[in-house]
Amino acid sequence: MAKQYDVLYKVLLVGDSGVGKTCLICRFAEDEFHNDHLSTIGIDFKLRTILSDDLKVRIQVWDTAGQERYETITKQYYRRAQGVFLVYDITNPTSFYNITKWLNFTREFADSNVSVMLLGNKSDKAKRRKVTREQGIRLARDLNIEFCETSAKSRENIDLAFASLAQQITKCQKARETVCVDLDMYTITNDTSQLIQNESEGKNNWCCVIL
Numbered sequence: 424m425a426k427q428y429d430v431l432y433k434v435l436l437v438g439d440s441g442v443g444k445t446c447l448i449c450r451f452a453e454d455e456f457h458n459d460h461l462s463t464i465g466i467d468f469k470l471r472t473i474l475s476d477d478l479k480v481r482i483q484v485w486d487t488a489g490q491e492r493y494e495t496i497t498k499q500y501y502r503r504a505q506g507v508f509l510v511y512d513i514t515n516p517t518s519f520y521n522i523t524k525w526l527n528f529t530r531e532f533a534d535s536n537v538s539v540m541l542l543g544n545k546s547d548k549a550k551r552r553k554v555t556r557e558q559g560i561r562l563a564r565d566l567n568i569e570f571c572e573t574s575a576k577s578r579e580n581i582d583l584a585f586a587s588l589a590q591q592i593t594k595c596q597k598a599r600e601t602v603c604v605d606l607d608m609y610t611i612t613n614d615t616s617q618l619i620q621n622e623s624e625g626k627n628n629w630c631c632v633i634l
């Protein structure tokens with residue numbers, strides 16, 4: 424039987440309770456929307472395959488619980504993810520300020536090559552907006568990550584956000600493969616090679632410098 428996908432990417436959604444993580448996943452994977460808020464207990468995942476740069480990408484999307492009491496469980500899932508969405512609710516400033524906390528968890532517990540994207544969800548609630556689009560853009564720029572506003576309710580930018588993160592992951596994987604090939608071309612000894620973090624780009628991607 425032909426393989427149904429070329430690559431599998433694990434993507435994690437994190438953010439405060441009630442920002443819409445479960446709804447974003449339901450919209451992306453099943454094209455459904457639920458009005459009720461049943462707090463996620465622990466962790467769960469859904470799957471969807473998309474076409475990205477001629478690759479059939481199977482996306483395994485992991486839903487996490489935003490409530491603090493589940494943080495210990497959630498933290499164990501970061502290291503399995505190639506991509507993380509940091510989600511806030513545009514009508515809830517606290518969820519926006521807490522993005523720093525979710526980013527810090529990502530930095531601490533995820534792989535250093537993880538691709539990260541900021542999502543301002545519930546963009547359909549324009550009248551109740553408390554976080555401006557510009558604030559979102561500014562934060563994403565400061566953190567050097569991609570950003571978009573989404574609505575699980577109206578479908579705005581849902582497919583675009585997932586496609587964009589998948590592209591980022593593919594780029595990151597290719598860059599890693601290139602580094603590995605480059606490394607193979609050298610005879611490496613402890614005193615001639617050094618791995619340094621590419622801080623000039625402000626990202627967590629590692630690059631290899633041969634001295």
Ligand SMILES: Nc1nc2c(ncn2[C@@H]2O[C@H](COP(=O)(O)OP(=O)(O)OP(=O)(O)O)[C@@H](O)[C@H]2O)c(=O)[nH]1
Nearest residue numbers: 440441442443444445446458463489545574575576
């Ligand atoms: N208007 C609107 N409501 C939304 C949207 N996304 C989610 N909601 C609502 O927000 C509430 C919370 O959504 P959930 O998806 O359960 O939130 P969560 O982030 O998964 O919450 P936890 O599981 O507790 O971490 C529900 O009542 C949803 O119907 C959206 O894009 N627009």
